Amino acid sequence: MFQFKLVLLGDSSVGKSSIVHRFVKDSFDDFRESTIGAAFLSQTIKIRDTSSDSTEDTVIKFEIWDTAGQERYKSLAPMYYRNANAALVVYDITQQDSLSKAQNWVNELKNKVGDEDLIICLLGNKLDLCDSSDNGDKRAVMTDEAKVYAEEQDLLFYEVSAKTGQGVKDVFQSIGEKLYQIKKEEMLSKKGRQAASAKDSVNVKLQRPSTNDPTSCCY
Amino acid sequence: MDFLDEQYIENVPTPGAGNVVSSAGLKPPVARSGHSSGSAQLSRSSSFQWGLGNNVSSQPTTSVNMDQTICQISATPTSLTPVVTPSVTPAVTPDVVTSSPSIYRAVLLESRMNDAAENEAQANSRVLDKDDALMESMSQSIYSNVDSGRRIFPFVSVDIPTVFINKKPLTTEDLDLRCWDKNFFILTSAGKPIYSMHGKDEQIISFMGILHTVVNYFQLENSTDIRMIESGEQKFIFLDRSPIILVAYSTRGETSNELISQLDFLHSYLLSSLSQRQVSRIFDKRENFDLRNFLESTDFENLDEICSLISEKFYPDVLLGSLQCLTLNRSYRSQLHECMLQNLMRESDLPRGTLLYGLIVAPNSKLCSVLRPRGHTLHTTDLHLLFCLIFHQFQNLNENQELWVPICFPKFNSNGFLYCYIKFLSSPNYKISSKSRPVLVLISAQKDAFYQLKLLGDKLTSSITSNGLLDKIFQAQPVRIGDIQAPLVHHFLYKSKKHVQYVMPQLQFADRESDSVQAEEYEKKLMTYYQQIHNSVFSDGGIPFNKSIINFFNWESSLGPFEEPNNIGLIQGEKTQMLGLAWITPGFELYLISNNGVNDKRILLKSAKKIISWCRKNEGKIFVNEGATF
Numbered sequence: 001m002f003q004f005k006l007v008l009l010g011d012s013s014v015g016k017s018s019i020v021h022r023f024v025k026d027s028f029d030d031f032r033e034s035t036i037g038a039a040f041l042s043q044t045i046k047i048r049d050t051s052s053d054s055t056e057d058t059v060i061k062f063e064i065w066d067t068a069g070q071e072r073y074k075s076l077a078p079m080y081y082r083n084a085n086a087a088l089v090v091y092d093i094t095q096q097d098s099l100s101k102a103q104n105w106v107n108e109l110k111n112k113v114g115d116e117d118l119i120i121c122l123l124g125n126k127l128d129l130c131d132s133s134d135n136g137d138k139r140a141v142m143t144d145e146a147k148v149y150a151e152e153q154d155l156l157f158y159e160v161s162a163k164t165g166q167g168v169k170d171v172f173q174s175i176g177e178k179l180y181q182i183k184k185e186e187m188l189s190k191k192g193r194q195a196a197s198a199k200d201s202v203n204v205k206l207q208r209p210s211t212n213d214p215t216s217c218c219y
Numbered sequence: 220m221d222f223l224d225e226q227y228i229e230n231v232p233t234p235g236a237g238n239v240v241s242s243a244g245l246k247p248p249v250a251r252s253g254h255s256s257g258s259a260q261l262s263r264s265s266s267f268q269w270g271l272g273n274n275v276s277s278q279p280t281t282s283v284n285m286d287q288t289i290c291q292i293s294a295t296p297t298s299l300t301p302v303v304t305p306s307v308t309p310a311v312t313p314d315v316v317t318s319s320p321s322i323y324r325a326v327l328l329e330s331r332m333n334d335a336a337e338n339e340a341q342a343n344s345r346v347l348d349k350d351d352a353l354m355e356s357m358s359q360s361i362y363s364n365v366d367s368g369r370r371i372f373p374f375v376s377v378d379i380p381t382v383f384i385n386k387k388p389l390t391t392e393d394l395d396l397r398c399w400d401k402n403f404f405i406l407t408s409a410g411k412p413i414y415s416m417h418g419k420d421e422q423i424i425s426f427m428g429i430l431h432t433v434v435n436y437f438q439l440e441n442s443t444d445i446r447m448i449e450s451g452e453q454k455f456i457f458l459d460r461s462p463i464i465l466v467a468y469s470t471r472g473e474t475s476n477e478l479i480s481q482l483d484f485l486h487s488y489l490l491s492s493l494s495q496r497q498v499s500r501i502f503d504k505r506e507n508f509d510l511r512n513f514l515e516s517t518d519f520e521n522l523d524e525i526c527s528l529i530s531e532k533f534y535p536d537v538l539l540g541s542l543q544c545l546t547l548n549r550s551y552r553s554q555l556h557e558c559m560l561q562n563l564m565r566e567s568d569l570p571r572g573t574l575l576y577g578l579i580v581a582p583n584s585k586l587c588s589v590l591r592p593r594g595h596t597l598h599t600t601d602l603h604l605l606f607c608l609i610f611h612q613f614q615n616l617n618e619n620q621e622l623w624v625p626i627c628f629p630k631f632n633s634n635g636f637l638y639c640y641i642k643f644l645s646s647p648n649y650k651i652s653s654k655s656r657p658v659l660v661l662i663s664a665q666k667d668a669f670y671q672l673k674l675l676g677d678k679l680t681s682s683i684t685s686n687g688l689l690d691k692i693f694q695a696q697p698v699r700i701g702d703i704q705a706p707l708v709h710h711f712l713y714k715s716k717k718h719v720q721y722v723m724p725q726l727q728f729a730d731r732e733s734d735s736v737q738a739e740e741y742e743k744k745l746m747t748y749y750q751q752i753h754n755s756v757f758s759d760g761g762i763p764f765n766k767s768i769i770n771f772f773n774w775e776s777s778l779g780p781f782e783e784p785n786n787i788g789l790i791q792g793e794k795t796q797m798l799g800l801a802w803i804t805p806g807f808e809l810y811l812i813s814n815n816g817v818n819d820k821r822i823l824l825k826s827a828k829k830i831i832s833w834c835r836k837n838e839g840k841i842f843v844n845e846g847a848t849f
Contacts (some may be wrong), residue, residue, distance in 0.1 A: 012515070024619075033612055037624030037639075040669070072493075074623065074745045079667050109276040 001059045004179045007110075007157040009049045010090035011101040012069030015125040018162035020066045021088065023172050028163050035068040038080055047177050049184075053112045081109060086175050091146075091217060093124040093159060094138040098163075099146060106153055117182055121151045127161035258682055298316040361836040372794060394421050401530050403485060404430060404466040405522075413463070413489075414519065416526040421544030423644055428464050434459065436738065458482040462502035471747070474754050476761030480537055481529050484600065487629045489527055491604045492518050495633035517612065524611045533742035535712055536584075538753060539808070542599050542606075542720045546698055549839030552588060552690045555579070556847035559590040561680045563849060569671055575637065576662040577679075577847075578602075579644075579692070584610055586720070587692060589846030599719055609658055611642060621676070623669045638663050640672040644680060649693045651676075657692050667675065675725040698841065700724040703833045707819070707825035710813035712749060713834045722834060722841040738762040745812070748774075752810050763803050771800035771820055798826055807831065 008016040017035050022028055024043045041064050046057035061206035065080040067073065081087055087109055091102040102122060110119055124146055130139040143159060154175070160167035396402065396418050404423070410431030415423045436459060437445040448455040456478040457818055458465040465482040490498070493513070502674050528534045536542055547555075559577055563569070576597060577590030583607035591597070605626065613622065622641040628635065640661040645651075659680065662670040684687045695721040700708060702724070712720040726741065756768045775799040798813040800823055809831060834841065 031521070034515065036517055036608070036612060037622055039620050039622050040673070041620040070517070072513075072515065073625070076623075078665060079669070 001061055001178060003061045003063060004064050004085040004176070004185060005065070005083060006086045006175070007065040007067065007084045007086065008088045008090060008209075009067060009077065009081065009105045010069055010088075010123075011092070011095075011098040012071075012097050014069060014090045014092040014095070015162050016069060016088075016090050017066050019088070019123070019160065020064055021166055022162045022165050022168045024064075024176060026165065028165070034070065035066060037068055037073060038076065039066040040064070041066070043172075045172060045176050047173065047180055047182070058180060059178060061174065062176070077108075077111060077118050082116065083111060084113075085179055086121065088121050088175075089125050089155075090123045090125055091141065092126050093141045093146075094126050094129050096140045099124075099141050103149065106155065110153075115190075119178055119182075120173065121158065121172060121175060122146060122153075123155035123157075124159040125162055127166055128163045144205065174182070229272065229475055336483075337610065343771055366442050368777060372664055379651065396426060399468075400470045400472070403470045403482070403777060404468070405489070405511055405528075406464050406466075407502070408459075408462040408464060409510070411509050411511075413508065413510045414522050416523070416530070429458075432462070433457075434464055447540065454478070456482065459487065460486050462506070471750075472754070473750055473762065474622060474757060474759045476759060477538060477750065477754075480761075481539065484529065484537055485522065485525060487600050488521060488607075489518075490629035490633050491601075491608075493631070494627035494636060496564065496635070517534040521608065521612065522593055528607065531743060533746045534722070535721065535746070536599075536603055537562070538750065539714050539721050540599060541711065541721045542602055543583075543585050543722065544720050544841060544843050545585040545587040545695050546722075546841050547587065547695050548689065551688060552843070553693075554686075554841070555588045555683065555688050555846045556590070558682055559588060559679060559688065560847040560849060562675060562682060563590065566675050568676070569675060570731070572665055573665060573668050573671055574661060574675065576660075578660040578662075579657055580606060580609065580660060581657045581692060581698065582610070587657060589843055591846050591848055593848040598630065601628035601630050603629070605639070605660065609660070613641065613643075621673060625666065634662070636666075638666050638668065638671060642676055642680070644688050644689060644692075647692055649692070654660065655848055657689075698722060698728075703830055705829045705833075707813050707814045707817045707822055708826045708830065709814045710745060711809060711827075711830055712797055713830060714808040715838070716806055716808070717833070718838075718842040718844065748797070748799060748812050749810055750849050751799045756801040756803055766805055768801065768823070769804045770801040771823075772801065773797070773818075776800075790836070798823055800824070802827055802831075807834070 005196065010016055012034060017032055017039070018028060019098065020039075021032070024041060024154065035140045042057055042061055044061045046056055046059055067077060087105075089102045089109075091098040106122070107121060109118065124141060124143075130137055136191050146159075147157055149155075155171070156171075156178075158167055158171050160171060161167060223776065258337055259781065310383065353760060384822070395536070401416075402418065403414075403416040404427060405415070406427045410428055412420075412427040415427075418426070431484060433448075434445055437443055444459050445457050451471045452472060452477070454467075454469050454473075456467045456469075456475055458467075458479055463486060465486055467482050495775045501510070522797040527650040529537050559579075563574065563577070574590075575583050575592065575595075579587040581587045584603075585601070590723075605628075608624075608626070624639045624641060625636040625756055626639055627636050631637070640659075640663070642659045644659055659676055661676055680689075685730075691780070698709065706709075706791045710722055710724060710726070712723045726745070752770075752772050755772050756770045757763050774795055796816050796818055800809070800811045800813075800816045809827060810832065811827055817823060838844070
């Protein structure tokens with residue numbers, strides 16, 4: 001089993017928690033409280049390795065950080081995206097402003113993480129509000145606009161709806177496959193001790209603080 | 220203060236004002252001119268006064284002089300309609316319980332003058348006539364917390380009758396600020412609104428301006444802070460926590476001290492979200508900063524939640540300044556503490572100091588167990604805030620979701636944030652929604668300690684699951700009034716001062732949850748009974764009248780020729796005779812309410828003794844004592 005860390009970032013009320021809820025529970029709440037701090041949860045998916053002959057599915061476990069979009073929690077963000085394997089940067093396609101916030105997040109990730117292997121996925125949510133057959137099309141961000149930006153920055157790009165579920169599963173599926181590919185190449189290159197190292201390389205507890213500073217506590 | 224006159228002040232003479240004894244030092248003399256701002260029932264409340272302050276002193280009292288308090292609560296009966304008239308004479312038995320406490324009487328009056336259009340002068344004379352007679356016969360003080368005109372008749376449960384009128388606007392459109400019998404306002408020292416419990420923006424902004432002017436006037440003219448404006452039953456309480464000013468308005472007869480602790484609770488919430496350091500930094504830079512831009516929607520939701528909790532629900536936590544615990548067998552609790560401690564010790568990878576506190580909290584904000592460093596405790600206010608957040612904000616959670624939440628605990632350290640690992644516990648044997656599941660909270664001062672605490676949390680969870688302790692928490696039964704052989708007692712609150720915790724039997728409506736309106740009425744009614752009992756032994760400033768007091772409080776209805784039984788929502792012909800008891804010693808506080816129709820104080824006193832000895836005997840079961848210390 002492979003384990004990957006995934007973080008959701010984006011402006012508040014773009015629907016990060018709803019996307020996670022759709023992915024994990026396959027359901028949707030119309031009334032969802034704003035996230036305070038961040039929520040941690042995990043979910044497994046199965047992927048089929050198309051290149052190999054094996055017919056067995058590979059299980060991938062996502063450890064997901066669903067962060068609060070509120071400005072005041074911004075200083076905590078590095079803790080969540082540090083060591084992440086993938087970042088979902090979410091915006092609301094009915095809010096132009098949320099795309100520029102998303103772009104800020106992309107820049108921050110590129111500057112601060114500096115990991116070539118970090119997969120960044122730009123995700124436009126609330127596709128259900130943009131049904132063109134309906135009069136109430138509330139789209140504010142054109143698909144092309146975001147798509148061009150995503151291509152420039154070399155990001156994955158999807159438009160989804162957490163409410164209807166449209167596209168949500170696919171996003172996680174394709175991220176899973178991509179991470180799996182990267183991991184497999186990595187393993188092949190270190191063929192000798194692949195099993196052990198592959199396991200360690202994903203499970204190692206990277207969050208241990210570099211200095212265990214006992215003075216920061218209260219007694 | 221020209222604009223004050225125009226909108227809010229009606230220059231009504233207050234003939235009774237001379238008789239109103241204000242709580243010493245709290246009420247500046249000028250305050251009366253601004254007394255009526257934004258209040259409900261303005262003209263009516265000021266139009267006549269009963270002037271009963273004088274009568275009170277004629278009532279024999281024992282060692283405690285309660286004149287002030289009595290005058291305060293009895294100062295201004297406002298309305299022409301039902302008048303609830305508990306009168307209070309304190310009985311103080313220094314330490315010795317056996318001396319017979321003197322008797323309290325209260326008279327519940329009704330007048331039929333509920334027609335708002337009725338001529339006031341005529342009404343006054345009629346009520347006063349009747350009252351004079353009453354005065355003579357009983358020489359008691361009278362006060363009213365009853366409003367006239369548009370009011371909702373409260374539901375009367377079969378358990379205890381309602382003697383308080385619920386003042387709630389009938390419509391939700393076009394509400395005047397005066398419709399509400401209680402309101403909270405939060406503004407900046409520069410006069411910018413931050414929050415109000417009721418009222419629309421356009422109403423609030425001008426009103427906050429007035430509050431701001433009043434506060435500044437006292438600071439500039441008298442270089443002192445205004446604490447309270449009182450007029451009849453209307454009360455404004457100010458709490459200046461520069462750069463934030465908090466104001467409470469109420470006509471419900473709470474003591475100043477209670478309102479101040481409610482304001483302090485609201486202020487603590489703001490700090491828990493922002494921290495004092497951040498607040499100071501913001502306002503040092505720009506004094507006229509609009510804090511609303513900095514607060515998030517969750518903050519306003521939480522403030523709404525807290526306001527509703529402390530003013531509409533049965534939430535004695537703030538009144539008593541203590542918290543409730545899960546009733547759990549002593550041995551299970553100590554096993555739980557042992558288990559928490561062992562797991563912590565086993566976690567050798569965990570650097571010392573990473574974990575500050577560990578808590579298991581059962582639903583309804585009941586503390587279950589505590590893991591803490593020796594010599595450190597958490598302040599109850601901080602815990603109340605944490606519990607409010609957990610049980611109101613984190614409801615729609617996925618089952619396997621864990622949270623990492625920065626919270627400032629203002630009484631612990633108002634300048635810094637602590638980080639809480641929060642996990643809702645589930646047992647395979649109990650399929651329950653997250654609302655009624657216990658919660659594990661691990662608190663650290665380090666913002667990146669999540670994975671370490673998660674590791675500890677996972678191990679702790681699996682050990683309390685495997686040894687069955689988690690199921691014991693799920694199975695825990697609240698105290699029921701029937702568990703204690705205390706005849707005639709409807710409900711009680713017992714606070715152990717040593718533990719800073721209280722216990723109470725489960726509310727009776729819990730069995731009939733279907734009717735939420737009924738439950739709400741019941742909660743509010745019960746809370747009001749307790750507030751009045753509590754206020755009978757505490758001064759307006761929150762100090763008990765004596766170290767040891769036993770005090771009876773009586774609500775009685777007498778149906779005279781003037782009364783219409785249905786006016787206050789009583790069932791036709793039902794008589795109200797409620798007896799309350801407050802018993803305070805250096806070790807505990809007990810407040811109890813009898814069933815309706817009880818007037819035998821000796822039996823009630825016996826029951827009170829039974830409750831006390833039961834609580835003492837079961838201390839280990841109903842309170843968390845030391846917790847697990849490391």
